[in-house]
Structure formats: C-alpha cells, structure tokens
Amino acid sequence: MKNIIVVILMAILLSCVGKKSTQDVSFKGSWKATAFKIGDSLANFDISASMLNLKPDSRYSFTNNIGQVEAGTYQVYDSLLIMTDTTVRPSREKAVQLIKIKNDSLIFRMNYKDREAFMYFIRK
Secondary structure, eight states, X not given: OHHHHHHHHHHHHHHHTTOOOXXXXXXXXXXXXXXXXXXXXXXXXXXXXXXXXXXXXXXXXEEOTTSOEEEXXXXXXTTEEEEEEOSSSSOXXXXXXXXXXXXXXXXXXXXXXXXXXXXXXXXX
16 A cells, blocks of 8 residues: 555655656747836837747747847746747757736846846837
8 A cells, every 4th residue: 555655655756756747738829029128117228129939839039128139049947938049159048937928918027237137018
C-alpha cells in the first residue's frame, strides 16, 4: 500500500514538470505600444513606434522606440512570456509577466533598469 501511494505521488509530480500553460492564446497578433510606465511615472520618451508581433508559430519580433529590432522565439508558461532574441550572439532570453490580456489590449510587467515597469499595448 505504501508503494502505491509513493508511485501515485511521483506520477502527479512528474505530470506537472515542464507543463505549459493552457491559457488562452488570444495574445498572438500585432500590438502597438501606447504607454510605458516606470515606477509611478510615465516614461519621458516616445514609444509610439514600438511594435510587437507574436506569431502563431511561436516566433516574435519587437521594434523599439528608436527602430532597433529584435526577433526570435517565445514560450508562455503560466503568466510569463519568455522571449529568446536570436538576432544576437549569444542569444538573449528575457521574460515579462502578462498582467492583462484582452482582445484589444495587453499589459506587460517587467524590470527596467532595476525598477518595476509596465508596457501597455493595443491590438494593431
């Protein structure tokens, strides 16, 4: 009986390891940045040129406010969007938290220069 309980517990634990979220994937598509909040203040630079494209094949591209482009692959685990920029060597991985996902809006929580920051997007 003791062995059966151990086997069941092991099976439950193993089934949770590496499991991807079953969260709705409505965040896929093209997004335009509308605001960038650092701490309690809006950023003092224009982010209107910033664009994020999340493709159904788990590829992404991001153009920042000064026209620099990064691209690569992404994965979603629970509320984390993990992006791997493959345009640089070695590739860089970064994660943002998906705070709000609606059909027409998206909010990321991230770390910017060691401060909590939020980036707001609307669907393009």
